[in-house]
Amino acid sequence: MNKLIKHSTFSQGMFVALPALAMMLGWGLRGHIGGGPFGAMIPGAMVALSISLLLKLPASVTSIVVVFGVFGIGLGGEMTYGQTLGFLRNPDTVWWGTAGTTLKGAVWGLLGGTVFSLGFLFHRIPKKIIIYALLLMLTGFFLGFKLVNEPMLLYFSDPANPRAESWAALLFGALALLVFLRVKIASADYKMVRRFALYGMVGGGLGFGLGGFWMVLGSHLPDVLFGNWWKAMEFTFGLLLGASLGLAAWKSRKEIQNINQPEKTSEIGFSSISGELGILFAVAVFTYWLWPNLLESFVYAESVNDGFALSMVRGVARVLVNYGFYGFVFVLVIMRFPKMAWQIGITLTFCHAAIDLIRDLYPDLNPWAPFTMHFLWVFLMTAIVSLLTFYYNRRENSAINLFLLLIWSCIGISLLRLFFLSGSLSVSGMSICQIVCNRFFVDIFFIVNAIVVSWIIFNTKKHQKLLPE
Template sequence: MRSQYSPLLFFIYPAIAMCLGWGLRGTIGGGPVGALIPGAMVSLVLCQLLNRRNSVGFIICLGALGIGIGGHQTYGQTIGLSRVEETYLWGSFAMAVKGAVWGFLGGAVLGLAFVRDRFTTKQILFAMTAMVAATFVGWAYLDVPRHPYFYFSDPDKPRAEIWAGLLLGGLALLASLAVSSDNKVPASFAMWGLLFGGLGFGLGGQLIAIGSRLEPPYRSFSWWKGMEFSFGFLLGSGLGLAAYLNRDQLAEPATPTPELVPKQTPFLPALFLGAILVLTVHRLHFTVPVLFIMVIELAVLTGLVLNSNFFGWHIAVTLTVYSFGLDLMRAIGRLLRDGKEVYFSDNIGTWWVIVALMSLGTAVAVTANYRTKQPSIKAMLLLITWTGTSVGLMKMYQQSQQNHEVNYYFVCGTFLVSAILTTLIAWMIPESRPIDAAETA
C-alpha cells in the first residue's frame, strides 16, 4: 500500500527523530553502539511513514546497525583541525567527507533493507561479504598507512582511521547489488545519505569551528551538541526524502518472510532467546579486537535476521536500550568516585537494579509486541524515545554538576522538545492494520 503522507512530513518527521537520536548518541555512550539510537529511530519512523507491516524487524535491525557503523570513525581530532587557522579548510573538508561516508554506507544498508524481497538470500549475503572484504582492504591500504592525502586526524597524536575502509565497503555493497539486480533503491538511499550526511557534518562542524573563535562566555556554549543536532536533523531529512522519492518501490512484499521464532513460540523461551542474542552481540562487540567489528556484526546478523524479524526487533530496540543503560552505570560510577551527587540514590546496587529492570522490561516489551497480530512500530519508537531521553537528561544532570548550566538548559530543552514533537507526530499516524489474505491474493 502506497504511503499517503506529504513530502513535508517525510522531511520533517525523520529529521526531528534523528536530531534527537543523534543528540542522545553524543550524550549516551558515543561510538558505534551509541549510534544505534538514531539508526533505530529513523528506521522506525520511515517504516511508519511507508505503512510497512512485514519485515519491519529486518528493516530496523539493518537501519540501526548500518547507521551505527559510521560510529567507527574517529572525528574528535578532525574537528580540532577546523579550530586552527592553518588547518581550518582541511578539517572542514574532512568533516564533510566523514559525514558523507556515514550517510552513504548507512543509506545503502537501509535502502537494501526496504527492498530485501527483490534480492535472493545468496545475493544479499554475497553483497555483505563483499562489503566486509572491501572495508578491510580500504582500512589496511588507505587508512592504516596514514598518507597525508587520506589521513584526517592529528599526525602528532595519531588515531586509527577507518573512513576510507567504510567508503570502499559501501561501494562494494552497491556494486554487488547492482550485479544482482537493476533495483536502484539502495543506491538512491546511499546518494541522498551521502549528500545530506556531508552537509550535516560539514555544516554542523562549522558551529564548533566558529564557536571556538568567539570570546567568553560564548565560547563555552555547547557548540558540539549543536553540531550533533544539526547532523542528525539533516541526515534524517535526507533519508526521509529518499524514502519519499522511492515510495512507489517500497511497497509491502507480497509474501511474509518465514520466521525462525514463530509468534506461537511460548513467551518465556522467546524472551530467553532474545535476551541471549542481545547479551552475546554486546559482549562480542567489546571483546573482539577488530576496529570495524560492527561491519562484521552487520554481515553476520543480516544472515540471521533475513528469516527472523523477532531477532531484528531485539537488536534494534533491546540492544539499544541495554547499551545506554550500561553507559548510565558507567557515568554513575564516575560520579561516585569523584564524590558527586548521584541523582536520588548513592547506592550503586540500587542503580544496577534499575538498569537491569529497564533492560529486562525492554526485552519483555519487545517480545510481547512481536507476538501480537501486528507489532506496533509506534510503541517501540516511543519506548526508545523516552528511555533514551530520560537517560540523556540524567547524563546532562551529571554534567550540570560540573557547572555547565548554559549547556545543560540548551541540551535538555532540545531533548525534551524533540521528544515531545516525535511523540506527537507518531501519535497522529495510525498503526497499520494487519495484512489479510485478500491483499496478497
C-alpha cells in the first residue's frame, strides 16, 4: 500500500469550479437518463467525489462521503416541480412559479447539504446518533406531508390537475435533523453541518429560482434556434448548487481534513468479490424491485374514503417508499459493511440509469415482472460497472478512477439513448448551427462537460505524491 502525502492545496476557485462543473454535468444527466430521486443520485455522487478529491480525503472516507452525497442530493428528487415550472410560461403566474422553484430549490439544498455533511462526520460521531437523526428526519417527512402538503396549505402545482407535493415534508425533515444535531454533536461539528445546510439552501434557491428564468426567456423567444430551455434550467441549478457546496467545503476544509486522517479511519468489508457483489445484488433488488413492488400500490391507491387510522397508515407507508427510507437503508448497510460504500455510491447510481433506459426501450414490459429482457439487460450492464468498481476500489487513485467510471458510464447511457430513442440521426438539410445549437446540443454539451471535468480530475494527481509505506 501507499500513503498519500499532501504537498499542495487547491485554490478556493478550484473548490468552486470543479463541484460546480461536476454537478452541472450530473444534473443535466439526471434529467436526461434518470429521473426522480434515484436519478438525482448522479449529481450527488459527482459533487461528493469532486469535493472529496479537492479535500484529498482517504479513499475509505471518500466512499462514505459519496453515499451521503447520493443520499442527500437524491432526497430533493422526491419533489414534483414540472407544473411549478409551467407557471413560468404564463405572465400572470410567473412570480408564483418563481416563488415555488426558489422555495423548492432552497429546501433541496438545505436538506441535501445537511445530509451530505454527515458523511464527513461518519467516523467521528457515534453511529446511533446518525441513526436517531435520520429516523427523526423521516418523522419530519410524515409531519410535513400531513400538516402542509396533503391539505395543500401552500401549493405550487396546478389545483385543476393536482400533483402530490412534498417540499414541506423535506423542509420539516431538514429542520428536525438540524435541531437534533444541534443538541447531540459538538458545536464545532455542528458549525460545519450548519454551513453546508445554509450554503446548500442559498445555492439551491438561487440555482432553481434563477434557472427558472430560462423558461421565462424561452416563452418569449419561441422561434429562436436554441430551444432547450428546460435543460438550461437544469444546468444552472446544478452549477450554482455545486458551487455553493464547494464553497462550504473550502471554508470547512481544515476541520474536515483533521477529522478524516487515514489513521483515524478503518474499513471492514469483504475479502471476496462474491460477498461484495452478493450484498450489492440484495440491496439493488430490495431498492428497485421488492420494496416498491410491495408498498407503492397501497400508497398511491385511491384514498378518498380513508378514515383517520387508514390515512395515518398510508402516511407512514408513504414515508417508507420515500427515497429517504432507501437512503437510510444505504447508511445502515455501510455501517455494517463500509467497503460496500463504493458499490452503493457508484454502481447503484448507475443501475437506476440503466433501469430507466431499458424501461424506455421495452415500454410494454411489466417493470415488476422478474426475469424478463428488462431484468437481463439491466443486470448485465450493472454487473459490468460493479466488477469495474470492485477492481478500481482496490487500486491506487481509486477515487479518481471511480469518478471517471461514473462519468463515462453515464455518458454511455446517454449515447445509447441518442442512438436508440431519439429518432432519426440524419442531419440532412441542417446547417452546422442547427446541428450544434439545437439537434445535438445536449449530447455535445454532455461530452464537452465530461471531457473538461475528466481533465481537471486527472490534474488533481499533480497535487498528490505517492511514497511507499
